[in-house]
Amino acid sequence: MKYIIIGAVAGGASAAARLRRMDESAEIVIFEKGDYISYANCGLPYYIGDVITDRNKLFVQTAASFHRRFAIDVRVTTEVTEIDAAAKTVTARNLRTGQVFQEAYDKLLLAPGAQPVRPPLRGIELDGIFTLRNVSDTDHIKAFAAQKQSGHAVIVGAGFIGLEMAENLHRLGMSVTIVEMGNQILAPLDFPMAAMVQQHLRAKGIHLKLGMGVSGFSKTDDGLNVHLASGISIPANIVILSIGVRPDTRLAAAAGLELGPARGISVNAFLQTSNPDIYAVGDAVEFANPITGHPTNTYLAGPANKQGRISADNMVFGNVKEYGGSINTAIVQVFDLTVGVVGIAAKNAAALGIAHVTAITHSGSHAGYYPNAQQLSISIVFDPTNRRLMGAQVVGRDGADKRLDVLAMVIRNKGTIDDLAAFEHAYAPPYSSAKDPVNMAGFVAENMLAGLLHVVPWDITAGITADDMLIDVRNPEEFATGSIPGAVNIPVDDLRQNLKHLPMDKRLIIFCQVGLRGYLAQRILVQHGFKSVHNISGGYTVWQACEAETSLLAS
Numbered sequence: 184m185k186y187i188i189i190g191a192v193a194g195g196a197s198a199a200a201r202l203r204r205m206d207e208s209a210e211i212v213i214f215e216k217g218d219y220i221s222y223a224n225c226g227l228p229y230y231i232g233d234v235i236t237d238r239n240k241l242f243v244q245t246a247a248s249f250h251r252r253f254a255i256d257v258r259v260t261t262e263v264t265e266i267d268a269a270a271k272t273v274t275a276r277n278l279r280t281g282q283v284f285q286e287a288y289d290k291l292l293l294a295p296g297a298q299p300v301r302p303p304l305r306g307i308e309l310d311g312i313f314t315l316r317n318v319s320d321t322d323h324i325k326a327f328a329a330q331k332q333s334g335h336a337v338i339v340g341a342g343f344i345g346l347e348m349a350e351n352l353h354r355l356g357m358s359v360t361i362v363e364m365g366n367q368i369l370a371p372l373d374f375p376m377a378a379m380v381q382q383h384l385r386a387k388g389i390h391l392k393l394g395m396g397v398s399g400f401s402k403t404d405d406g407l408n409v410h411l412a413s414g415i416s417i418p419a420n421i422v423i424l425s426i427g428v429r430p431d432t433r434l435a436a437a438a439g440l441e442l443g444p445a446r447g448i449s450v451n452a453f454l455q456t457s458n459p460d461i462y463a464v465g466d467a468v469e470f471a472n473p474i475t476g477h478p479t480n481t482y483l484a485g486p487a488n489k490q491g492r493i494s495a496d497n498m499v500f501g502n503v504k505e506y507g508g509s510i511n512t513a514i515v516q517v518f519d520l521t522v523g524v525v526g527i528a529a530k531n532a533a534a535l536g537i538a539h540v541t542a543i544t545h546s547g548s549h550a551g552y553y554p555n556a557q558q559l560s561i562s563i564v565f566d567p568t569n570r571r572l573m574g575a576q577v578v579g580r581d582g583a584d585k586r587l588d589v590l591a592m593v594i595r596n597k598g599t600i601d602d603l604a605a606f607e608h609a610y611a612p613p614y615s616s617a618k619d620p621v622n623m624a625g626f627v628a629e630n631m632l633a634g635l636l637h638v639v640p641w642d643i644t645a646g647i648t649a650d651d652m653l654i655d656v657r658n659p660e661e662f663a664t665g666s667i668p669g670a671v672n673i674p675v676d677d678l679r680q681n682l683k684h685l686p687m688d689k690r691l692i693i694f695c696q697v698g699l700r701g702y703l704a705q706r707i708l709v710q711h712g713f714k715s716v717h718n719i720s721g722g723y724t725v726w727q728a729c730e731a732e733t734s735l736l737a738s
Contacts, residue, residue: 190293196243199249205496223241266461301314305410315348328352364396393736395413398411466482511525520583521584523578546561560721571598572590586621642733652671653670655672657672657674682708692719697724
């Protein structure tokens with residue numbers, strides 16, 4: 184049996200190694216148009232920022248070591264230009280020698296990855312404008328940035344790679360501006376969580392230009408000008424385009440393989456394309472989202488590696504393993520914060536017409552009496568009918584990653600908010616509290632569905648009328664440092680003594696710093712006969728971040 188694999192980074196290299204482990208006698212050929220195989224794509228920004236100082240550590244395997252260990256014919260700097268699905272051959276060209284040749288296969292695996300988006304903007308080909316997708320891109324950026332360490336970098340696009348590049352160029356001593364067409368960073372996040380991260384970025388000295396598109400670039404005596412659609416220009420010594428990627432489907436389309444509505448290569452549960460002898464994995468494919476059922480892509484190394492393993496088994500043994508899709512679990516370091524997301528956001532559920540409820544909680548990363556506990560914010564999205572957890576977002580410092588992994592497992596297993604409440608964790612004061620932040624998210628969600636807690640979003644305050652009363656139930660010292668305009672301060676501990684001063688005929692909107700005291704106040708009021716009592720989701724913490732970011736966006 185002869186297998187050909189096109190692409191040798193995450194999915195392709197993983198499939199090749201698995202193929203050899205499953206079939207020692209097979210002939211396996213890998214074509215990779217780049218210079219390197221099996222490298223740590225996700226580590227590239229950190230090599231640029233000198234967090235990773237040894238370039239060799241980026242490479243899991245080299246072509247030579249891969250050949251020695253797995254007896255696989257690895258052909259780098261060789262681009263496959265055509266697939267003849269009927270004849271079961273590929274045509275390839277050696278990019279160094281120019282030699283063109285054909286190779287036959289029994290089974291073919293496509294792992295071509297994705298292409299960086301480079302819109303046809305004026306001046307986009309100027310020197311000093313880069314995309315980051317592979318090791319060669321990294322080398323060029325690192326060499327260029329080394330000459331501009333006291334200069335100004337502009338990052339176009341505020342996705343995961345854009346934020347990582349912003350931090351790492353800032354670490355090199357550069358002034359950094361992020362330009363993003365959307366009204367927030369990190370599109371997978373809902374706005375309240377993104378707003379907290381944006382506040383952190385601004386505090387670190389990163390300049391954010393949100394809701395602004397780039398119209399073009401021009402050369403100056405000492406660098407570039409980045410022209411925005413609003414008419415302003417930003418000087419730059421280096422520009423990183425992090426606008427996004429799209430599936431590289433050129434070979435697949437030319438070979439007559441079916442593409443899907445998400446613009447990826449359409450595969451079945453066995454990662455088999457519309458041609459039974461051709462499989463596909465990684466950034467180039469699309470599949471049904473396990474939560475929504477809608478076609479989707481994922482551009483993550485974890486799913487690509489798993490797909491490579493599954494596709495290899497299916498090519499050798501005949502479609503024995505199904506791929507269950509990806510719930511898009513992703514995480515990024517943003518200076519002192521860890522930001523994670525899994526599943527669907529509330530805004531995605533709303534756009535798809537999916538019934539959902541959102542709960543935002545703020546808890547300590549570990550026991551509050553143990554030193555250095557930090558705030559950990561969790562937002563969950565769940566179905567109010569079957570209680571299934573559909574999405575989660577985590578923003579915090581210590582322990583944010585492990586909470587995200589727990590939430591991802593619950594979503595992966597189609598679990599519910601009750602599973603969060605029942606989750607039994609390893610507890611000692613340095614690591615958690617007796618009630619873990621995951622438990623707290625579940626408790627709040629249960630209270631909401633039981634009718635014990637009625638929440639309203641942060642922007643409810645924009646529509647307050649004379650029929651509403653806004654009550655800040657924090658301590659007077661907290662109230663004095665800032666509050667929502669128009670709020671009356673009645674600390675929760677003094678609430679029972681002030682019931683006679685509160686109007687029964689008005690809607691009472693309660694808030695505290697993070698939501699807990701607001702919940703306590705709501706329970707007191709409801710049980711004393713007040714009919715319309717609502718707690719601002721996430722408390723003053725969320726309102727303050729969202730209000731600040733909304734004001735900056737409007738200006």
